Amino acid sequence: MHRRSFDRFNWQDVLREIPPSHIATRVSFFLAGFLMALWASLVPFVKSALGLDEGAFGAVLLSIGFGALVTMPLSGILIGRSGAKKVLAFAVPVASSLLVAAALVPAALPSTAAVVVILFCFGAFFGAIDVGMNIHSVVVEARSGRKLLSGFHALYSIGGVAGAGLMTLLQTAGLPGVGSACALSMLSAVVWLFAGRAMLPDAGRNAESDGHGGPKFVFPKGVVLFLGAVCFILFLVEGSILDWGALFLMDEKGAALEHAGMGFAIFSVAMTVMRFVGDRVIMSIGPKRTVVFGAAAAAFAFVLAVLSPNAWTAAAAFFLVGLGTANIVPIAFAATGEQKEMPMSLAMSAATTLGYAGLLTGPAAIGVLAEATSLSTAFLSEAVLLAAVAAAAALTSVFRKS
Known part of the structure; x- marks a missing residue:
């Protein structure tokens, strides 16, 4: 049978x-x-x-x-x-x-x-x-x-x-x-x-636009600016592990050159796996809890990476960062599409632009901070930013429906 x-x-x-x-x-x-x-x-x-x-x-x-x-x-x-x-x-x-x-x-x-x-x-x-x-x-x-x-x-x-x-x-x-x-x-x-x-022919088209009019560029405001800031921080985290993860494992944790790249690889695997199951996670516990728990876990993971005694436990901490951050950007994008303060197409382009800006400028900022203090201190600053995301998500209703 x-x-x-x-x-x-x-x-x-x-x-x-x-x-x-x-x-x-x-x-x-x-x-x-x-x-x-x-x-x-x-x-x-x-x-x-x-x-x-x-x-x-x-x-x-x-x-x-x-x-x-x-x-x-x-x-x-x-x-x-x-x-x-x-x-x-x-x-x-x-x-x-x-x-x-x-x-x-x-x-x-x-x-x-x-x-x-x-x-x-x-x-x-x-x-x-x-x-x-x-x-x-x-x-x-x-x-x-x-x-x-x-x-x-x-x-x-x-x-x-x-x-x-x-x-x-x-x-x-x-x-x-x-x-x-x-x-x-x-x-x-x-x-x-x-x-x-x-593809859907009307996806993203403003309801008030006939293809020749509609609103021009609008500077992000209110909830869109908040969601863009969340995307900026999350892309900054990804960019910092990409650009600085290997150096952190080598200089701060004594990893061999041939093992230094494992940090971003482990982070990427964790993010990919979590995104495959992320939709079920979000439906199970809700988008707000997913953001709060995910950002808090990632903040804790950065602290764990800095305090870890060797490169292997630090790399394991990067895995936890990947798990925690994986679904926050998709949830932020969903919330951007649901808000009513700006036309959806303009709001999404603003959030995406701010996120991409975080990916580009964030690692440079981490480098400046690391030069002034240390790479460990710079990574701890990211823990503070992620903790702020968790706190803001817990105290607001922005992610309640997304």
């Missing part, structure tokens, strides 16, 4: 039960992580072609972040007029094409200025993708009546793992890295050509 039941199980029937807009949203998050992983794999090739040292190339890389910060607020305006579907229909293939340019131009024309322009444009269109997919995901969750955002965000991490793994596999098989990245970038554009058709 069990064998016959298994034989009758049809994956096509299961897939038909998933709304096409849900599949398209998952594909958008997957492709965003996938494209960023392809760029990461191109970094050594581009640096070598330009012949820059680490400091000069680091300045070149900043152009990606600046491009994203410039267009994220503008993306909210465009989405409010035309909807996320139209913006993503243009942004995904253009970003994919710019990755191809970033791969080919340095070899054919080793001009630093040209690469800066290309990467600025790539960051700009990737910023539009980030805002568009997040706005669409909030609308999809709201219309479904279920918690879906954490699962959507988990697909970004999976896309990153898939992109990095596939590039490694292809290069191990003897295929050129630049050619592989170009082919996979174009494949991403083709995939989105089909998957993007299922």
Whole structure:
């Protein structure tokens, strides 16, 4: 009987039960992580072609972040007029094409200025993708009546793992890295050509806009400013572990060079796993408790990392940071979509921009503080910020419904 039941199980029937807009949203998050992983794999090739040292190339890389910060607020305006579907229909293939340019131009024309322009444009269109997919995901969750955002965000991490793994596999098989990245970038554009058709055409479009009017840029205020600050802190935490985690384990905890990268790897695994189960967690204990307990646990984990006697217990603390912070940003985005103080498209672009600003500027601020005091003290400052998030969430009703 069990064998016959298994034989009758049809994956096509299961897939038909998933709304096409849900599949398209998952594909958008997957492709965003996938494209960023392809760029990461191109970094050594581009640096070598330009012949820059680490400091000069680091300045070149900043152009990606600046491009994203410039267009994220503008993306909210465009989405409010035309909807996320139209913006993503243009942004995904253009970003994919710019990755191809970033791969080919340095070899054919080793001009630093040209690469800066290309990467600025790539960051700009990737910023539009980030805002568009997040706005669409909030609308999809709201219309479904279920918690879906954490699962959507988990697909970004999976896309990153898939992109990095596939590039490694292809290069191990003897295929050129630049050619592989170009082919996979174009494949991403083709995939989105089909998957993007299922996006909701009105997602993110302001009710009062007919596609030609609607509100212009509005500086975030009230609850949107608070939610943007939460995103800033959470992205700052992620960026600090990415940029400073290995150095902390080496200099403060005595980790060997070959083990120093385990901190961010463990943090990323924990965040991905928790996001896969995050929607169930949120439905079980509620979004407010998820934020309060998660931020408090992450704050405690930073203290534990600083006080830990060796690198292994500090890395375990990073795992707890990943578990605690994993679902806070999806909940903050959901709350941003539910607030009524600003049009949803503008509010989401503001929260996303502030979060991205935290990812870019936060690690630099941690570095300045570490220079003035120590890296351990800098990490303790993040514990204070996370404790503030937990306290604010406990004392307000912002996350009650999200």
